[in-house]
Structures are given as structure tokens and as C-alpha cells.
Amino acid sequence: MEPFDSLPEQDEAKRLLEAALRDDPAHAYLFHGPAGVGKRRAALAFAAALLGEQDRVERGIHPDLYVLEPLGDQIRIGDIRVLRRDLHMRPFEAERRVYLIVAAELMNDEAADALLKDLEEPPPYAVVILIANELGPLSETIRSRCQLVPFRRLSERAIREAVVARASGLSEEEAKAVARVAAGRLDRAERLLDPGAADRRRKLLAVARSVYADPEFEPRAAAEAVLDGASERGAEARTKAEQELEELDLTVREGEQRVRRAQRGAEREELLLALDELAAWYRDLVVVAAGAETAVTHFDHIPELREDGIRERMAAAENGAELVRATWRSFEEFNIQPGLAFEALFVQLRRELAGSALQASVS
Amino acid sequence: MVQVEAASGSAVNISCSRDELAQRLGLVSRAVSTRTAVQILSGVLLRAESGRVTLAATDMEVSLRAQLEARAEGDGAVVVPGKLLVELTRLLPDDEVRIESGAEESVVRISCGSASYQLNSYNPEDFPRLPSVEGTQTFGVDGHALLETAARVGRAASRDESRPVLTGVLMRFEGDKLIMAATDSYRLSVQETVLGGSTPDLEAIVPARSLTELARIAQGADTVEIGIHENQVLFAANDIWLTTRRIDGQFPNYKQLLPETFEHELTLPRGELLEVVRRTAVLAQRNSPLRLRFAEGELTVSAQTHDVGEARESLPVSFTGEPLEIGFNAEFLRDGIESLDDDELRLRLISPLRPGLIQSAAGNFSYLIMPIRLAG
Numbered sequence: 001m002e003p004f005d006s007l008p009e010q011d012e013a014k015r016l017l018e019a020a021l022r023d024d025p026a027h028a029y030l031f032h033g034p035a036g037v038g039k040r041r042a043a044l045a046f047a048a049a050l051l052g053e054q055d056r057v058e059r060g061i062h063p064d065l066y067v068l069e070p071l072g073d074q075i076r077i078g079d080i081r082v083l084r085r086d087l088h089m090r091p092f093e094a095e096r097r098v099y100l101i102v103a104a105e106l107m108n109d110e111a112a113d114a115l116l117k118d119l120e121e122p123p124p125y126a127v128v129i130l131i132a133n134e135l136g137p138l139s140e141t142i143r144s145r146c147q148l149v150p151f152r153r154l155s156e157r158a159i160r161e162a163v164v165a166r167a168s169g170l171s172e173e174e175a176k177a178v179a180r181v182a183a184g185r186l187d188r189a190e191r192l193l194d195p196g197a198a199d200r201r202r203k204l205l206a207v208a209r210s211v212y213a214d215p216e217f218e219p220r221a222a223a224e225a226v227l228d229g230a231s232e233r234g235a236e237a238r239t240k241a242e243q244e245l246e247e248l249d250l251t252v253r254e255g256e257q258r259v260r261r262a263q264r265g266a267e268r269e270e271l272l273l274a275l276d277e278l279a280a281w282y283r284d285l286v287v288v289a290a291g292a293e294t295a296v297t298h299f300d301h302i303p304e305l306r307e308d309g310i311r312e313r314m315a316a317a318e319n320g321a322e323l324v325r326a327t328w329r330s331f332e333e334f335n336i337q338p339g340l341a342f343e344a345l346f347v348q349l350r351r352e353l354a355g356s357a358l359q360a361s362v363s
Numbered sequence: 364m365v366q367v368e369a370a371s372g373s374a375v376n377i378s379c380s381r382d383e384l385a386q387r388l389g390l391v392s393r394a395v396s397t398r399t400a401v402q403i404l405s406g407v408l409l410r411a412e413s414g415r416v417t418l419a420a421t422d423m424e425v426s427l428r429a430q431l432e433a434r435a436e437g438d439g440a441v442v443v444p445g446k447l448l449v450e451l452t453r454l455l456p457d458d459e460v461r462i463e464s465g466a467e468e469s470v471v472r473i474s475c476g477s478a479s480y481q482l483n484s485y486n487p488e489d490f491p492r493l494p495s496v497e498g499t500q501t502f503g504v505d506g507h508a509l510l511e512t513a514a515r516v517g518r519a520a521s522r523d524e525s526r527p528v529l530t531g532v533l534m535r536f537e538g539d540k541l542i543m544a545a546t547d548s549y550r551l552s553v554q555e556t557v558l559g560g561s562t563p564d565l566e567a568i569v570p571a572r573s574l575t576e577l578a579r580i581a582q583g584a585d586t587v588e589i590g591i592h593e594n595q596v597l598f599a600a601n602d603i604w605l606t607t608r609r610i611d612g613q614f615p616n617y618k619q620l621l622p623e624t625f626e627h628e629l630t631l632p633r634g635e636l637l638e639v640v641r642r643t644a645v646l647a648q649r650n651s652p653l654r655l656r657f658a659e660g661e662l663t664v665s666a667q668t669h670d671v672g673e674a675r676e677s678l679p680v681s682f683t684g685e686p687l688e689i690g691f692n693a694e695f696l697r698d699g700i701e702s703l704d705d706d707e708l709r710l711r712l713i714s715p716l717r718p719g720l721i722q723s724a725a726g727n728f729s730y731l732i733m734p735i736r737l738a739g
Contacts, residue, residue, distance in 0.1 A: 089609065090608055
């Protein structure tokens with residue numbers, strides 16, 4: 001069996017990696033593309049082929065597979081130092097040693113600088129694979145030292161098959177709806193299938209609509225509702241980190257730091273997801289108003305979109321989506337204080353969209 | 364490919380005395396890894412094969428295996444959570460300990476006297492495969508000479524990860540000599556030891572930490588067996604095997620770093636100098652240097668820390684010529700002097716801005732130390 005047979009689609013990535021396995025692999029790879037499209041699975045399959053052993057690699061216990069996964073919202077210099085110390089020690093039992101840096105876009109500047117030299121000239125046995133959902137935060141110096149392997153959104157069919165395989169109780173229609181809303185990303189599909197995450201999404205969409213539909217709309221209350229969703233995710237991550245802690249022998253301080261970072265990382269991720277979802281909702285209003293209903297993301301909310309996606313609201317909805325994206329960018333780049341940022345966003349959204357509601361009801 | 368030992372998950376039935384288990388466990392558990400997310404590394408592997416029982420632990424850098432004096436029925440292996448097992452064994456009554464686990468079972472039962480425990484265990488097939496001991500070409504070296512050499516140079520190894528190769532110790536066998544060298548780029552320490560017989564010409568860079576562990580396990584051993592694989596180095600002594608991953612890379616050419624000629628060469632009483640340096644160093648805080656001022660017949664050591672105070676002490680030396688003042692990091696200088704055990708040492712200097720060299724009277728140990736530029 002070919003190493004990448006079990007992975008759906010991603011033909012270009014597979015072609016590059018298969019060629020690398022036939023010839024001599026490069027020292028450093030950068031797998032990039034949206035979340036939830038199979039980068040990590042591909043990296044593990046690649047590592048398995050490089051190390052010549054699938055089972056232990058996929059279970060994450062091969063001694064020559066080193067996985068660096070960020071705890072929380074950053075990869076810090078300390079993590080890279082530990083990795084570098086290991087990188088310069090020869091393999092344990094295989095001929096090669098594979099390093100997987102997950103969410104490499106979260107490396108802070110110091111961490112990225114510390115890794116540079118080893119990306120350029122790692123020891124002969126080492127293969128370093130960076131996995132990133134976005135190329136933007138990675139410096140040109142990092143990118144240029146890696147062979148880029150692009151990953152794209154999966155087709156709706158591929159997602160549907162994965163959804164059916166995972167949740168066999170779904171009807172065909174339900175599976176189709178989930179696959180459509182997942183928009184080519186398995187991580188989104190997973191969240192739609194997870195009751196807690198689905199509930200958070202439902203609340204968020206109610207907030208998105210209340211911006212223009214609720215005469216009593218309160219920006220602060222809306223911001224709090226979003227933040228509550230994030231706190232919920234943070235609390236889940238915290239509990240999980242605390243459970244993991246029991247297996248580890250850390251000082252109290254290190255333990256607390258670990259738990260705090262895990263919580264903060266999950267909160268941040270949830271807030272970014274919420275912004276994604278909001279932007280997509282307002283974009284869908286535009287799409288429906290323009291008569292392109294088949295192109296919506298919120299395929300599972302067609303009746304609401306029909307009701308809300310009126311022509312008079314089109315321009316305002318478009319501006320609204322742009323406001324959300326601007327917040328997303330400043331959030332991603334500057335790590336701004338979420339409470340204030342969301343409140344400011346909802347004030348702006350209200351100003352932009354409430355007028356449109358008024359016009360709509362008048363006309 | 365290195366030959367490896369793989370453990371498979373068949374039934375285990377071992378019994379031994381509590382003291383034996385505690386003692387051997389104490390030796391290998393130093394390699395139990397408790398700071399990683401890879402669970403299996405927090406375990407100790409117990410393995411019975413043809414009547415012999417071994418314990419093993421690894422943190423992926425250093426691995427330790429020890430033979431356990433025990434009775435075993437059949438061949439099999441089990442991985443027991445290391446920290447728990449150590450704690451538990453310490454508290455058990457002084458009696459026979461029985462360790463059992465069925466094939467494909469994920470629990471291990473431990474009983475001793477009327478105490479009995481059942482612990483969740485890990486799959487032995489998941490345990491990293493350690494380099495095989497039987498299939499390794501080894502050669503024996505004098506244990507005391509090896510440990511003494513390692514102890515001398517070890518502390519000059521770097522603790523800073525920015526140049527990984529410097530966190531290791533170079534170990535070179537050349538004819539009948541063992542040479543070890545370590546440097547953190549502020550000091551360099553080289554020891555040449557003549558061994559009893561000749562060995563194959565081989566060299567490897569090993570983590571400084573592995574030699575510290577070696578000192579512990581090989582204490583008192585007349586011979587240490589050494590095997591150098593392409594990727595790992597194996598040391599065996601006292602029925603314990605230590606394997607360490609080799610550090611890759613080019614070790615600095617220490618011969619080139621040692622200056623060939625010096626302006627001054629002094630013989631100093633080691634013990635007295637060490638006392639003076641230790642006392643004066645108390646006031647060399649926050650990176651302030653220790654000043655060594657050489658004048659006709661006298662060495663004055665002084666230190667001064669802003670807002671704290673100063674110290675000064677002199678001792679007679681056979682210095683002649685223009686006075687010379689040179690600054691050193693107090694800790695590094697003390698380390699160099701402490702690395703020796705002769706009554707006298709040689710101190711060789713060129714100028715205040717060139718490194719100084721401390722050598723043993725016999726010349727087989729060299730400690731090169733970078734000066735600190737003195738203000739004013």
C-alpha cells in the first residue's frame with residue numbers, strides 16, 4: 001500500500017511527498033493549508049514512510065518521532081531549545097529522526113530565530129516538518145528554508161464520507177448538511193458533530209442575527225455571550241490539562257503555567273472560530289441577497305438566511321463581514337484584549353446593520 | 364541498522380527480595396522520564412528471558428538497564444509506572460516480592476507479605492527498543508581511569524543549548540590513551556589518560572549528563588566495557604548497562620585552541636590558591652571578575668562588587684618582569700583549580716587579553732580559560 005492511500009484528496013501534496021520518498025527527502029518541509037484538511041495525518045504518514053514503520057508512528061510512540069505541539073497560544077523559545085538539544089543527538093533506533101512541529105505559525109519571534117539555523121542545515125539524519133494553518137505569521141526566512149507542501153480544502157464529498165464514517169447514526173440529509181457547513185474542513189465537521197460545540201455555534205448565530213433583528217440589542221451583552229462560549233471551551237481545555245498533569249512530574253508552578261496556557265490557547269482559538277463564523281454569516285446574507293443560495297456556508301440555516309438576506313441589507317452585510325475580518329486580523333496579529341475588541345465590534349456592526357433593518361421594515 | 368532488543372507482551376512471573384528490587388530499581392529509575400507526554404517513557408520495563416531478569420528505563424537520551432537477581436517463570440515483559448513502583452517498593456516490608464502479569468493483560472499484580480497491589484501497566488511492545496547488549500562489540504577500559512577523566516572535564520561542558528555540540532563531552536580513544544575534552548566556549552578542559560592497554564581508535568561526543576550517570580553506576584568497577592555504535596554509545600559495569608545517544612556534529616579542534624607559547628609560566632601551590640580564590644570570590648558577585656595582579660614575587664587576587672564591597676588577598680609567587688593584571692570569571696577559575704588534585708599546578712599566561720592555561724604538573728590535564736577585559 002502506498003503511504004498516502006488512506007488520505008482523502010490533496011493530490012499535489014501527495015505527489016510532492018511521494019517524489020520525496022522516491023528520491024532523497026529534503027531536510028525541512030512546511031505543510032500549509034487550512035485547518036482540518038489532513039496536514040497532520042499526511043505528516044504522520046510521511047514520517048512513517050521515512051522511519052519505515054507505520055504502526056508505532058501513528059500511535060505516536062516511535063522513539064525517533066519527535067512531536068512538538070504548542071501548549072496554549074504560542075510556541076516559545078524554551079520548547080525550541082528542548083527540541084534543538086534532541087535534534088543534535090543521533091537517532092534512537094532508526095536511521096532517521098523526524099521532527100513534527102504542529103501549529104508552527106504559533107512560534108514567537110525568538111522561537112523562530114532559534115530554529116532558523118537548524119532548518120537551514122540540520123544534521124543529516126533529521127527531517128523537520130512544520131505544520132501551519134497559515135503562512136502569514138511565518139517569516140520569509142523560515143519559509144524559504146523549507147520545501148512548501150500545499151494542502152487545500154477538501155471536497156464536500158470527502159467530508160461527507162468522513163462524517164458518515166464517524167457518525168453512522170446520521171441520515172444522508174444530515175450528513176450532507178454537516179459536510180456543506182464544514183466548508184471543506186474536517187475540524188469544522190467535528191465541531192458540528194460535537195454537542196457542546198454545536199450549542200455554542202447556535203448561540204453565536206443567534207447573536208449574529210440579533211445585531212440587526214433585535215431592537216433591544218446590547219453590544220456588551222453580545223460580547224459577553226461570545227466570551228462565555230470561549231470560557232466554556234477554556235474550562236474544558238483546563239480540565240483536560242489538569243488530568244494530563246497527573247501523569248507528569250512537574251513543579252506546582254510549572255503545572256499551573258501549563259494549565260493556564262492550555263486554557264488561554266483554547267479560549268483564543270474559540271474566539272477566532274467565533275469571528276470566522278460571524279464573518280461567514282454576514283457573507284451568507286450577501287450571497288443569498290444576490291441570489292446565489294447554493295454558495296452559502298450556513299447551509300443548515302437556509303430559511304433564516306432567506307428571511308434576513310434581503311437586498312436592502314446587502315451593502316451593510318458586506319461591510320459587516322469586513323468589520324469582522326478586520327477584528328479577526330488584529331486579534332490574530334496583536335493579541336488584543338478580547339472583551340473590549342468584541343464590544344467595539346458589536347457597536348460597529350450594530351451601527352452598520354441596524355439601519356438596514358430599519359430601511360428594510362420601512363420599504 | 365543497530366540490533367535492538369524488542370520486548371513482547373507475554374506473561375510475567377518474577378520474584379525477588381525487596382532489597383534487591385529497591386536497589387536495582389534505584390539505579391535504573393534515574394532514566395525514568397517524568398516530564399514527557401509520551402506515557403510509556405514514565406515506565407520501567409521488567410523483562411524475563413531465559414531465567415534472567417532485567418529492568419530498563421529510558422528518557423530517550425540516556426537509557427539504563429540492570430540485571431535483577433530474581434527467579435522468573437518463563438519469558439515475558441511488562442512495563443510498570445516507574446514513579447509508583449519506586450515509591451511502593453520503598454515502603455514494602457522486607458520480604459519476597461512477587462510481580463505477575465498475564466499475557467495481553469494491562470495490569471500488573473505486586474505482592475509482598477500480606478500487601479498486594481494491582482497497577483495499570485503499559486504495553487511492553489511500545490517500549491523503545493534499546494540497543495542490544497549481546498550483539499555489541501565492546502572493549503574494556505580501566506574503570507577508575509575512565510571515571511576520573513570524565514569527572515575532570517565534565518564541568519566545562521556547556522549548559523546552554525545554543526550550540527548543542529558543546530553540551531557534550533568528546534571521548535576519544537587513541538592508541539593506549541583516552542582523551543576527553545569539553546568546552547562551553549569560555550573555558551576548555553582536556554584530559555589525556557594513559558590506559559593499561561591499547562584500545563581501538565574511536566571517538567564519540569556524548570551528553571555530559573550521560574557521564575554523570577556513568578559515574579554513579581560504574582562506581583568501584585575495575586573495568587568498564589564500552590561499545591561505540593553509529594548512533595549510540597554503550598557502557599557496561601557492575602551488571603548495569605548505560606546507553607546514550609551520541610551528539611552529532613564537529614567538536615571544536617581543541618589542539619588548535621591551546622596556545623603553543625606563553626610569556627609567563629608559574630608554579631603555584633594548588634590548595635593555597637584555591638582557598639584564596641574561594642575567599643575572594645565571595646565578593647565577585649553579579650558577573651564581576653576576579654582580578655589577578657602579578658607583580659615581582661607576589662600575586663594579589665581581588666574582587667569588587669558595586670554596592671556590596673571588595674576583597675583582596677596576596678600570596679607569594681615566583682613572578683618576574685613587568686606587572687600583569689588579568690581578570691577571570693571567578694566560578695570558572697575555581698572549577699579549573701578544583702579539577703586538579705596535585706599539590707602544585709602550573710599557570711601559563713600570555714597577556715591580559717589572551718586566555719590563561721591551568722595545567723597539572725604532569726601536563727596531562729589542561730584547562731584553558733578566557734580572560735575578562737578589565738575596566739580601568
